[in-house]
Amino acid sequence: MILIVGNVLKDVYLNLDTKNEPFETDKNGTKWLDFSFNASEHHFFNRHSSFGGAAVSLEVLQKLGLSATITDSDFSFDEGGPTKSTPADSYRYILISDDGVSYLTPNKLQITEFIAPNSSVDYIYIDRSANLPKSATDKLLNYLENHPSTKLILYIKDLKIEHVNTLKNHASLIFSEVESIDFEKTVYLTENSLTFKNITEPITVDRIDKLTHLSFYSIAAATILGSFILGKTIEKSLKITRANLENSYLDSTLTLTELQDISSRENDDLELIAASLVYSGKGILAADESGGSIKKKFAELNIPDTFENRHSYRDIFLSTPDIENYFSGIILFDETARDHTDTGETYVDYLTSRRIIPGIKVDQGLEKFKGSDETYTKGLDNLPRRLREYYEMGLRFAKWRAAFNITLSENGEIITPSDNAIEENCRILAEYARACQSAGLVPIVEPEVVYQGNYNIDTCAKITAKVLDTLFKELENFGINLRACILKCNMILAGKDYLPSSTPEEVGQKTAEILKDHVPEDLAGIVFLSGGQTPEQATDNLAAVLKNGPFPWPITFSFARAIQDPALFSWSGDNNNIEKARQAFLDRLIANKTVLED
Ligand code: 13P
Numbered sequence: 001m002i003l004i005v006g007n008v009l010k011d012v013y014l015n016l017d018t019k020n021e022p023f024e025t026d027k028n029g030t031k032w033l034d035f036s037f038n039a040s041e042h043h044f045f046n047r048h049s050s051f052g053g054a055a056v057s058l059e060v061l062q063k064l065g066l067s068a069t070i071t072d073s074d075f076s077f078d079e080g081g082p083t084k085s086t087p088a089d090s091y092r093y094i095l096i097s098d099d100g101v102s103y104l105t106p107n108k109l110q111i112t113e114f115i116a117p118n119s120s121v122d123y124i125y126i127d128r129s130a131n132l133p134k135s136a137t138d139k140l141l142n143y144l145e146n147h148p149s150t151k152l153i154l155y156i157k158d159l160k161i162e163h164v165n166t167l168k169n170h171a172s173l174i175f176s177e178v179e180s181i182d183f184e185k186t187v188y189l190t191e192n193s194l195t196f197k198n199i200t201e202p203i204t205v206d207r208i209d210k211l212t213h214l215s216f217y218s219i220a221a222a223t224i225l226g227s228f229i230l231g232k233t234i235e236k237s238l239k240i241t242r243a244n245l246e247n248s249y250l251d252s253t254l255t256l257t258e259l260q261d262i263s264s265r266e267n268d269d270l271e272l273i274a275a276s277l278v279y280s281g282k283g284i285l286a287a288d289e290s291g292g293s294i295k296k297k298f299a300e301l302n303i304p305d306t307f308e309n310r311h312s313y314r315d316i317f318l319s320t321p322d323i324e325n326y327f328s329g330i331i332l333f334d335e336t337a338r339d340h341t342d343t344g345e346t347y348v349d350y351l352t353s354r355r356i357i358p359g360i361k362v363d364q365g366l367e368k369f370k371g372s373d374e375t376y377t378k379g380l381d382n383l384p385r386r387l388r389e390y391y392e393m394g395l396r397f398a399k400w401r402a403a404f405n406i407t408l409s410e411n412g413e414i415i416t417p418s419d420n421a422i423e424e425n426c427r428i429l430a431e432y433a434r435a436c437q438s439a440g441l442v443p444i445v446e447p448e449v450v451y452q453g454n455y456n457i458d459t460c461a462k463i464t465a466k467v468l469d470t471l472f473k474e475l476e477n478f479g480i481n482l483r484a485c486i487l488k489c490n491m492i493l494a495g496k497d498y499l500p501s502s503t504p505e506e507v508g509q510k511t512a513e514i515l516k517d518h519v520p521e522d523l524a525g526i527v528f529l530s531g532g533q534t535p536e537q538a539t540d541n542l543a544a545v546l547k548n549g550p551f552p553w554p555i556t557f558s559f560a561r562a563i564q565d566p567a568l569f570s571w572s573g574d575n576n577n578i579e580k581a582r583q584a585f586l587d588r589l590i591a592n593k594t595v596l597e598d
Contacts, residue, residue, distance in 0.1 A: 002061055002068040002229070003117055005140075006054030006127030007110045011215070013049065013094045019420050020370045052092060053129030056215045056253070060222035060244070064256045066229060068125075071115060114139045120147050125225060126167070128155045128175075128218050134163045144170055155221055156181065173228070175221040189220050194238050203238045205245045206438070206479055219244055219253055230256070239263040246438045247384050258388065262440075270484035271524065273396050274442045277357055278486060278525025278554040281596050282328040284444075286529070286560035287317050288361035288399065290333060303573030311339060312575055316567055318347055320582045326589040329357040331399050331444075331558070337390070348394040359397035359444070360390050362432070366403060374421040377402045377428055380435075387439035397442035399488065400432045404447065406455045406463055406495065414455075417463060422470050430474035433485055443480075444527070444558075446488035447471055451531040453495035457502045461492045461510050468518040482523045488558055489515070490531050491541050508544025512551070521552040528555075530562030535588055538562035543595040556596060563588045 054070050061068040093104040112129075114136040124140070126132070132140075144150060154171040156164060159178055168174065174186045181188075186197040193202040205220075223244045227237030243262040244254050254262070277284060289297065294313070295305045303309055314336045317323070323330075330351055337360055341350050351358045364379035377400060387398065402425035404417040429445045436443035447467045449460060468489075475482065492510040493502040502510075515526060528545070530538040542557055549555075557563075566588060571581035 001119075001121045002066060002123040002125055002225075003121045004054050004057050004061070004068055004070045004125050004127050005112060005114060005132070006057065006071065006129040007112055007131065008051050008055045008070070008072040009053040009110075009129065010091045011050055011052035011094060012091050016095055017370055049091075052215055053218070054127040056218040057125065057127050057222035060219055060253050061226050063253050064223070064226035064230065064259075066226055071112065112136060114143075116143045121150055123151050123153055123225075123229070125153045125222075126155055126164075128157055128221065130155070132161075132164055137163045137167060140167070141170065153225055155217075173225070175217075175224070177217065187221070187224055189217055191216065194220060194224070194241060196234050196238070199234055200238060203242060205242050206434070215248075216245060219248055223253075223259075236263070247388065252382075252385055254388075270437060270440070270442050270481065273357065274484045274486055274524035277329045277359075277397060277442065278527065278556055279328050281593065282326060283556045283592060283596070284329040284331060284359070284527055284558040285317065285323075285327050285563060286331045286399070286558050287314060287336065287564070288331040288333045288359075289560060290361070290365060291335065292365065297568065298573070301568070301572050307335075309573055310335065312578070313568065313571065314339070314347075315341070316571060316578055316581045317564065317585060318351065320585055323589070324354045324356050326593055327356050329359050329397060331359040331361055331397075332395075333361055337393060337395060346393070352394055357397060358395050359399060359441075360395045361400075362386060362390070362398045362436075363400040363402075369421065369424075372418075372421075374405070374416055374418060375403060376421070376424050380428060380431060383432065383435045384439060387435055387441055391440050395441065397444060397486075398432075398436050399444040399446060400429060401446040401448055401488075402426070402429055403450055404463065404467060405450045406453050406459060408453070408455055408459070414459065414463070417467075422467055423474075426467070426470040426474040429471060430478040430480060433475060433480045434478045437481060437484060442484055442486065442524075444486045444488050445471065445475070446529065448488075448529060448531060449490045451490065451493065451496055451533065454497040455495045456498055457492060457494045457506055457510055460490075460494060461514050464490065464492055465514050465518050468514070472518070472520055482520055484524060486524050487519060487526045488529055489526055491528055491533075491538075491545065493533075493541065496532065504540045504544035507541045508546075508548050511541075511545045512548030516551065519553070523553050525554040525556070526551075527558035530557075530559035533562060535562040535566055536591075539588075539591045539595055542592065543598065546595065546598070557592050559592075563592070 054072055058068055058070050095102045095104070109131045111133055112131050114132065116139060144152060151172040152167065152170050153173045154167055155175040157177065159165060159181065168183055171183070172185065174181065174183050175189060176186055177189055179188055184197065188195045188197055193204050195202040220241055223241040224237050227240050232240065240259045240263050243259045247254055247262060294310055298305045298309065318330070319341060332347065336347055340346055348358045362379060362383065363377045366375035367378045368375055404421065406414065407416045409415055425447065429447060433443035433445055449464050449467060475485065491507050492514055493507045519526065528542060533541065538559055546555065563585065566584040567581040570584045571577045
């Protein structure tokens with residue numbers, strides 16, 4: 001039994017919409033936000049709260065299968081999870097904004113009392129959140145004297161507190177954020193590395209996002225401690241800990257089985273998967289319209305939006321013979337990824353057995369920015385957890401779409417997309433890509449400049465260039481391995497309402513120019529979306545782009561509408577038309593493959 005000594009705090013994470021927040025700047029240039037708090041008055045993209053401090057250590061140790069308990073007496077578990085009546089003035093606010101992460105912590109530190117346990121415990125772990133008065137350390141020392149088999153594990157945050165430092169002499173293991181600590185068995189933790197003093201080189205950790213920042217140290221220490229208790233070697237313990245830090249999400253740390261699985265999967269070759277997806281001569285089918293998009297498509301053809309109809313529709317494409325000759329990968333929607341073929345296999349297993357790599361759409365649609373018609377893409381909440389599940393199901397790549405609508409003023413000036421929308425969406429795309437690469441899936445990043453409106457081809461080129469520049473800057477900031485990442489991009493062409501329409505020659509030349517100038521050479525590949533072009537237009541334009549090669553990356557198609565729509569119309573909800581629909585689908589596949597081979 002491990003007794004955790006520390007405080008449970010309530011952490012509230014706010015991803016702030018800084019453009020809409022009334023920050024006040026003081027004479028020193030520091031920005032302040034009034035938190036005398038009515039949450040409904042503030043604007044944030046995400047709000048999330050969880051128990052921090054010692055509760056994080058408790059969760060980690062329990063997820064590792066160890067029995068642990070906590071000294072904070074008003075903290076308990078009920079069936080719905082942990083509970084505690086925490087007064088709002090003891091919350092820690094973690095603010096995430098364009099300027100970085102900042103923390104608001106309560107002025108008054110909670111005091112941690114040491115209440116000696118009734119029965120003997122194997123370990124006493126002084127958590128990072130502990131704020132021990134001298135009376136508590138005295139009681140603790142007294143307990144240790146009377147229980148010589150109990151081991152003390154100490155997290156020292158502040159070396160200046162003398163009575164805490166005296167505990168050093170009784171500790172079996174110390175965690176510290178300060179390198180200079182004079183104790184042999186010390187694990188030194190920084191914001192992105194873990195080192196066992198004098199034994200290991202620093203092992204670096206790439207955090208998925210900044211949200212876990214405050215919990216980072218607690219997760220790190222508790223996972224190392226738990227791994228040691230479970231008898232893992234120092235190297236293995238640090239690797240398990242890295243897996244936990246890179247994949248945990250706020251209040252959800254990983255179980256021992258998940259951690260062992262991830263830390264042994266480190267050598268999975270994401271670059272190879274990415275290269276296989278853009279392998280020349282084949283495309284990637286986007287069969288991943290969301291529930292909402294399918295409903296709309298079906299409504300236009302008076303097809304009832306039932307599970308049976310959605311299943312039949314997907315099955316037209318997925319069960320067509322020989323599709324492995326046309327597709328290296330297929331992107332599924334969650335419903336299809338969990339669905340089965342008529343012979344009872346999951347579609348994921350079935351595609352894999354046909355040597356088609358199954359992928360998954362993981363964004364959860366568009367949401368408007370406060371007070372604006374522009375959108376950002378939702379779905380980061382719980383993303384690591386969902387990706388882990390998808391990996392277990394056999395999915396090996398993912399897709400996330402951001403949409404940028406071009407609108408112009410009467411005299412032709414660009415109103416949208418705004419810089420803010422571009423920056424925010426690209427940051428979100430990069431955060432998603434990071435989560436994918438940590439979870440063993442290849443990310444497809446899809447920033448789509450929407451083919452709608454009456455803008456000319458140069459405007460499309462200008463906006464696409466800006467979006468790509470921002471995107472690749474963010475991907476770099478997030479440390480994305482570009483050789484394990486695919487760009488899904490719009491072609492460069494005038495908006496649908498603009499006359500005359502762009503010719504394939506113009507589209508080919510402009511698209512090639514923009515991509516060559518704005519996409520780094522070490523990217524794994526580029527695939528095109530069709531974006532509402534007619535099926536023939538998309539194929540002709542793809543051919544025209546390829547004529548402007550060679551390119552430093554493989555290029556292929558990843559259409560949804562331009563491949564599926566003719567089949568949808570042929571089927572129209574009547575299963576007697578399935579063969580006809582499959583033929584319409586194959587016609588498009590042959591046309592596009594011919595273009596790739598020319
Ligand atoms: P379209 O080819 O219909 O544009 O769809 C591609 C896609 O995957 C959108 O996210």
